[in-house]
Amino acid sequence: MPELLHNRLKLGLPGDSAHQKMMSYRRTKASDLRRDGIEYRESAVLCLLYPVKDEWNTVLIKRPEYIGAHSAQVSFPGGGREKHDLSIIQTALRETREEIGVNEQDITIIGNLTEIFIPPSKYLVQPVLGFMNQRPDFVPDYREVGAILETPINWLLDENRIATKQIHIAQYNISIMAPYYDIHSETVWGATAMMISELVQLIRTAED
Secondary structure, eight states: OHHHHHHHHTTOOOTHHHHHHHOSSOOOOHHHHHHHTOOOEEEEEEEEEEEETTEEEEEEEEOOOOSSTTTTOEEOSEEEOOTTOSSHHHHHHHHHHHHHOOOGGGOEEEEEOOOEEETTTTEEEEEEEEEOSSOOOOOOOTTTOSEEEEEEHHHHHOGGGEEEEEEEETTTTEEEEEEEEEETTEEEEHHHHHHHHHHHHHHHHHOO
């Protein structure tokens, strides 16, 4: 799978066409943020692929409950870029090491997915795609990680895991109807669902 995805990325990203399927509300594009001088903070997440027996998996994390925009939400490991990060890819790798204990040197980078803006936190997130040839030994930092959710890629490819329901956005005190993935009985929605949707479309077109 990693080699197929590496070759598929050379053909370009599906971006909006993949995001639209799981988009819960309209988002400003990265190009528009930069053009209009809208304030944002750089961040990155890592979509890590690795085998368990003969099946490719990725890892999601559930955030602990706290006072903030992403309390108890499910996401890929990642966070904000720091001054000493030499690149946005290094941000994704550093955050992955800090949050779930996977060392940078064990990960091979495949490439980047499409950036997504998250209005509540003003993060512009760069999803980074990487892989390992063996299952990692996860060591979660429970100050930042409430649970590790190892997820077979075949689950993400299963359309039956997609549904729609009303979701409350506490920061804005509103409820919206939003599409989501049902993964480990968790509601995976918003930017993470959009990233998964793009990954799924890349996998499907890579295998054609």
